[in-house]
Amino acid sequence: MAATTRPARAARPADASGHLTDADRTRLLEFMLLMRGIEERAMGLYRQGKVPGSFYDGYGQEAVSAGAAYAMAARDRLCILHRDLAAHLVRGVESARILGQYMGRDGGVSGGRDGNVHFGDRHRGCVSMVSMLPDMMLVATGMAMAFKLRGEDRVALTWFGDGSTSRGDCHEAMNWAGVQRLPVIFVLENNQYAYSTPTEAQFAVPPVRRAEAYGFPGVSVDGNDAEAVFEVTRQARERALAGEGPTLIECVTMRMHGHAAHDDMRYVPPDLLAEWERRDPVALQKDRVRALGVDVEALAAGVAERIEAATREALAMPMPDPSGATAGVFCEGEAEPLGDGEAPWSGFAPEAAR
Amino acid sequence: MSEMTYLQAISDGLREEMRGDERVLCLGEDVAAFGGAFKVTDGFLEEFGADRVMDTPLAESAIVGTAVGASVVGMRPVCEMQFADFVACGFDQLVNVAGKMHYRQGLAVPITVRLPSGGGFSGGPFHSQNPEAWFMHAPGLKVVAPATPEDAKGMLIAAIRDPNPVVFCEHKHLYRRVKGEVPDGRYATPATARVAREGSSLAVIAYGAMVHTALEATEGMDALVLDLRTLVPLDEEAILDAVRRCSKVVVLDEANATCAAGAQVAALIAEKAFEDLDGPVTRVATPDVPIPFAPPLEQAVLPSAERVREACRELLDY
Numbered sequence: 001m002a003a004t005t006r007p008a009r010a011a012r013p014a015d016a017s018g019h020l021t022d023a024d025r026t027r028l029l030e031f032m033l034l035m036r037g038i039e040e041r042a043m044g045l046y047r048q049g050k051v052p053g054s055f056y057d058g059y060g061q062e063a064v065s066a067g068a069a070y071a072m073a074a075r076d077r078l079c080i081l082h083r084d085l086a087a088h089l090v091r092g093v094e095s096a097r098i099l100g101q102y103m104g105r106d107g108g109v110s111g112g113r114d115g116n117v118h119f120g121d122r123h124r125g126c127v128s129m130v131s132m133l134p135d136m137m138l139v140a141t142g143m144a145m146a147f148k149l150r151g152e153d154r155v156a157l158t159w160f161g162d163g164s165t166s167r168g169d170c171h172e173a174m175n176w177a178g179v180q181r182l183p184v185i186f187v188l189e190n191n192q193y194a195y196s197t198p199t200e201a202q203f204a205v206p207p208v209r210r211a212e213a214y215g216f217p218g219v220s221v222d223g224n225d226a227e228a229v230f231e232v233t234r235q236a237r238e239r240a241l242a243g244e245g246p247t248l249i250e251c252v253t254m255r256m257h258g259h260a261a262h263d264d265m266r267y268v269p270p271d272l273l274a275e276w277e278r279r280d281p282v283a284l285q286k287d288r289v290r291a292l293g294v295d296v297e298a299l300a301a302g303v304a305e306r307i308e309a310a311t312r313e314a315l316a317m318p319m320p321d322p323s324g325a326t327a328g329v330f331c332e333g334e335a336e337p338l339g340d341g342e343a344p345w346s347g348f349a350p351e352a353a354r
Numbered sequence: 355m356s357e358m359t360y361l362q363a364i365s366d367g368l369r370e371e372m373r374g375d376e377r378v379l380c381l382g383e384d385v386a387a388f389g390g391a392f393k394v395t396d397g398f399l400e401e402f403g404a405d406r407v408m409d410t411p412l413a414e415s416a417i418v419g420t421a422v423g424a425s426v427v428g429m430r431p432v433c434e435m436q437f438a439d440f441v442a443c444g445f446d447q448l449v450n451v452a453g454k455m456h457y458r459q460g461l462a463v464p465i466t467v468r469l470p471s472g473g474g475f476s477g478g479p480f481h482s483q484n485p486e487a488w489f490m491h492a493p494g495l496k497v498v499a500p501a502t503p504e505d506a507k508g509m510l511i512a513a514i515r516d517p518n519p520v521v522f523c524e525h526k527h528l529y530r531r532v533k534g535e536v537p538d539g540r541y542a543t544p545a546t547a548r549v550a551r552e553g554s555s556l557a558v559i560a561y562g563a564m565v566h567t568a569l570e571a572t573e574g575m576d577a578l579v580l581d582l583r584t585l586v587p588l589d590e591e592a593i594l595d596a597v598r599r600c601s602k603v604v605v606l607d608e609a610n611a612t613c614a615a616g617a618q619v620a621a622l623i624a625e626k627a628f629e630d631l632d633g634p635v636t637r638v639a640t641p642d643v644p645i646p647f648a649p650p651l652e653q654a655v656l657p658s659a660e661r662v663r664e665a666c667r668e669l670l671d672y
Contacts, residue, residue: 077427114458127426128459130450138416138447142423142431149379149405149429156423169446172416179411328457329493335462335517337428 058083060256063281067229079136091341099314107317124341134160137173144184163194178214183240223251363503382434438469453494482645484609501565508543547592571662601632611639
């Protein structure tokens with residue numbers, strides 16, 4: 001039986017930072033700091049009663065979304081999960097719109113239509129997730145199907161969790177993508193718990209091993225190491241672009257907070273948390289960037305200031321006008337496909353300059 | 355104009371749109387090499403190739419879900435559920451992903467999901483259903499159900515061109531049974547109801563195969579037969595107009611009665627045309643049972659022309 005994973009199992013690929021400049025490594029840290037800071041700020045707003053519903057965060061999982069999204073090109077397309085805030089930041093979504101989103105404000109990414117991290121900026125190549133997990137694996141597979149059909153050098157990527165590996169859509173997506181050898185990357189965010197259910201109650205065999213049965217590689221990586229996540233995603237993207245089909249990437253990490261703000265996590269052994277706390281992804285990247293000679297404290301202070309400014313901006317946003325509650329169920333004009341996102345990795349600079 | 359069966363008209367509409375718009379592709383189980391369980395896509399593989407006529411794994415959730423993905427990056431997928439009944443396996447992708455996408459994200463999902471629907475030929479409980487009401491209840495999905503070859507072609511073309519997800523209920527029992535003149539070329543039928551026969555003493559409101567049942571049932575009566583054609587959006591004005599003109603209404607569904615499309619029509623009439631009525635709104639529908647297999651059992655539950663005629667007579671006598 002597969003057991004809840006201790007951090008010791010996590011792996012780092014050889015030469016994980018080989019494709020990252022010092023500036024890239026610093027940007028990665030910056031996105032992770034921004035994610036952590038925004039979510040901490042949002043939790044405060046939640047406790048003040050300014051965030052309706054509950055609040056879901058990705059504390060301790062910042063490396064998964066920052067690392068994977070950082071490997072994606074502007075024309076690539078993403079379906080982002082609820083503990084992957086850094087992916088939105090990498091694609092260029094503004095912090096104030098994110099904080100406004102949490103508070104249900106008119107200026108939030110979904111304009112109050114949906115809450116929490118249920119958003120995707122369609123102008124930045126992102127599809128908003130739904131609560132039924134892992135539905136977006138199929139949507140990403142379909143995007144990849146279109147890319148392949150049109151002969152385009154583009155890749156789709158989606159994140160999904162350990163709990164959602166139990167649902168049929170996970171099988172349907174991986175099987176379909178394998179059969180059609182589609183340019184899609186499946187990032188399994190194994191944070192050990194689906195709400196209160198540990199992985200040993202979720203699957204008998206580590207799901208990364210399923211990839212072989214679908215006819216494509218599955219790779220397990222330290223999900224708390226942003227550079228390692230970046231590197232395996234970069235390699236998966238290269239494979240996809242070369243026509244070699246999908247890759248399943250298991251990012252081994254830990255959900256350090258409750259499922260949502262109301263969850264006290266009494267079902268998680270404290271020593272397990274303590275063990276993972278010592279492998280904090282933000283601290284790890286901070287140490288690396290500090291070793292490059294970067295003043296990380298100044299960087300962190302700058303990020304904190306930006307978050308405060310964004311919070312002020314979000315708090316000034318009005319709530320949505322109730323008269324608009326029934327508008328927009330249907331598209332009345334022309335269907336406008338997803339737009340391109342930002343792609344800050346230096347490896348895309350020559351492409352962007354073309 | 356050419357004479358075509360309802361089935362040929364659907365094929366023709368799909369073929370014309372695929373010829374005219376390279377974004378259109380069709381996907382489903384056995385649609386390519388075999389040409390589809392009912393042969394709607396017969397010959398398509400040869401003409402359009404395997405990329406645009408895609409035999410998929412047996413996975414309805416994936417057929418709908420991947421279509422959503424392809425559509426948001428600019429394609430116009432047309433999904434075939436082998437039988438409408440199997441859309442239950444793709445329900446979540448259709449209702450939760452496709453239907454809510456535009457409201458939540460402003461992102462259009464131009465997909466068409468073809469549902470070979472309906473009973474009448476011993477298909478049994480899993481090959482005879484009329485699931486349109488499931489989707490009428492789900493915001494963000496359009497639902498249409500043509501009754502004639504001309505409409506089958508034009509409404510399929512309209513569905514493919516629609517920027518929203520459209521559930522296209524094509525009635526299997528009409529496939530080879532109904533023939534009619536079909537215009538050549540590409541045309542989109544508007545999302546409105548159609549008066550199938552004029553009349554003034556009673557209105558029968560129906561859609562899909564039941565339009566033909568209504569026409570048969572009311573032969574010799576001064577009855578207006580309204581073919582709804584589109585269930586979402588519902589052509590409220592055409593319904594209310596029929597009530598105003600006839601004052602007596604029979605609402606006919608092949609689907610199970612509870613919360614059926616006809617229930618919505620009846621509620622609309624009660625709400626907005628109460629003063630125009632000269633008798634109770636009468637409903638004829640399939641009782642709330644699975645569709646049984648054996649012919650005498652199936653015939654006992656599906657609305658027959660005789661049952662409709664009886665209901666009309668009773669209402670006329672009211």
